[in-house]
Amino acid sequence: MLMNSLTASRHKITHRIARLYSKLIATPCLLCGTHTDQLSLCPSCAQSLPQxxxxxxxxxxxxxxxxxxxxxxxxxxxxxxxxxxxxxxxxxxxxxxxxxxxxxxxxxxxxxxxxxxxxxxxxxxxxxxxxxxxxxxxxxxxxxxxxxxxxxxxxxxxxxxxxxxxxxxxxxxxxxxxxxxxxxxxxxxxxxxxxxxxxxxxxxxxxxxxxxxxxxxxxxxxxxxxxxxxxxxxxxxxxxxxxxxxxx
Ligand SMILES: [Zn+2]
Ligand SMILES: [Zn+2]
Missing domain, CATH: 3.40.50 (Rossmann fold)
Known part of the structure; x- marks a missing residue:
């Protein structure tokens, strides 16, 4: 029981660190400037590229x-x-x-x-x-x-x-x-x-x-x-x- 709760806490902390890290490294979309954790383009700009x-x-x-x-x-x-x-x-x-x-x-x-x-x-x-x-x-x-x-x-x-x-x-x-x-x-x-x-x-x-x-x-x-x-x-x-x- 104790081990389960320790594991859950560890997961929570890891998750929080991952979220914080993604915020810190979030880069502005190259086209519209919106912050994105995608690679250089926000999903909306990525979808509107010409074909x-x-x-x-x-x-x-x-x-x-x-x-x-x-x-x-x-x-x-x-x-x-x-x-x-x-x-x-x-x-x-x-x-x-x-x-x-x-x-x-x-x-x-x-x-x-x-x-x-x-x-x-x-x-x-x-x-x-x-x-x-x-x-x-x-x-x-x-x-x-x-x-x-x-x-x-x-x-x-x-x-x-x-x-x-x-x-x-x-x-x-x-x-x-x-x-x-x-x-x-x-x-x-x-x-x-x-x-x-x-x-x-x-x-x-x-x-x-x-x-x-x-x-x-x-x-x-x-x-x-x-x-x-x-x-x-x-x-x-x-x-x-x-x-x-x-x-x-
Ligand atoms: Zn964009
Ligand atoms: Zn040809």
Missing amino acids: LPHLCQRCALPITQGEYCGQCLINPPARHMTRCLYPYQSPIDHLIADLKYHEQLSVANLFANQFATQLQVHPHTMPDCLMPIPLHPIRLRHRGYNQSAEIAKVLSKRLDIPYDDRTLCRIKNTQPQTSLPYSERKKNIHSAFKCCRQSLPRHIALIDDVLTTGHTADMAAKTLMQNGVKKVELWTIARTIRHHSKYG
Whole structure:
């Protein structure tokens, strides 16, 4: 009887400490500022995030049905598969800007955890290794961190897949793709990467924050495949959805 009451008291104390701890570490929701014990977003904001339409599995172009778009059936891009989490629109674009330019690294945690959950809901053959799309050393020095690497590191822990940011190197300090018209982006990124190590795994997932034309990821995928990689996937947080012209 005494032991039962002692155990109950101990449980009560543990519960109170846990509640106090959760209050102390409660963080404001990244979007509305409400205190939340969820990971960076309150349940209401998490539920109201925009959803992607049905996408081609290879290039992530919106399609009405099937697995692949017409373009991928005729002339597929270098990457074998693309997985994205959200359309690149408000408030996702603001969250990505916070991560990229304002050192809001909790956004990387948030997105990586959501990505890992999505992969667990729709399982497929996992890659041997996760590689962030690298920044050129000059830009990395200037920014202080690579936002895609921050996402990849969390994903690596969540999924228990090795993380590698040393093999794929950026050797050309290209202009930011977003500063160029779509027509010039392919040329800008040409020969931008190099493999800095030999003996690569067979199956790699490249991690990036935003997918627009896909030229950067395809250049990286080509470089890896020229060095013996058999399958390259691209995992991105957001996909730019354009409605008036063709892209891929
Ligand atoms: Zn909120
Ligand atoms: Zn496609």
